[in-house]
Amino acid sequence: MTIPRYWREFQHRYRLIGTKCPKCGRIYFPPREVCPYCHRESIGKMQKVEIKNTGKVYSYTVIHQDVPDFKFLKPYLFIIAEMDSGVKVSGQLVDVSPEDVRIGMPVRISFRRIREEDRAGIIEYGYKFIPDE
Template identity: 60%
Template sequence: MVVPRFWRERRSRYSLIGTRCPVCGTVYFPPRSVCPKCGRKSVGKMEEVQLSGKGKVYSYTIVHQNVIGYKYQKPYVMAIIETPEGPKLTGQIVDVEPEKVHIGMPVHAVFRRIAEDGKAGIIQYGYKFIPDEE
């Protein structure tokens, strides 16, 4: 990811900041500047909302492939997390044995390194998830 794109998205990636449409109440993450349901009625009115970081596993997969930058972490769990606010977030589940992950498992967001742009590039930080309790 190029530096400016990561930099633009840092607030939402660090602190799970999305947006809410004041017309229909739908919450979006990543943030949207226009609600796709309400269209022009939402323009200029979208409100920032911070997600709680809580959620449940909606679906997941265990990655065994040698994905560049993730070889040291495999096998690792990529999941879709259903949040109480509405949006479904994609993220890694860490600090857990992959075989213990199951659909419906309660998780919460933690702050981790997501990727590194080689040895000399920037370190991208953001959210991953860990189980609430095993």
């Protein structure tokens, strides 16, 4: 990922910022410029919202594939969490063994390194989930 491509999503990735439609109140993550249900009435009016950082495991998997960016993490847990605000967010779940993960388990967002270009390249930070104990 080139630097500008990573940089322009900083805020969304660092702070889990999505958008809210002022018309119907739906919250979206990833952020979007137009509400699929309110269309024109939402254009230019979508509001940035920081999504509350707690939720529950909605589904989970352990990925065993050789994904070059995640070599040091293999196998790694990947989940979709249903956040307390109702919006679903997918991401890695860390600091827990796969056998201890259950659907419905409370999780929260943690600030982590996601990838790096290489040992000399830019470090890309973002969100991962950790158990909410």
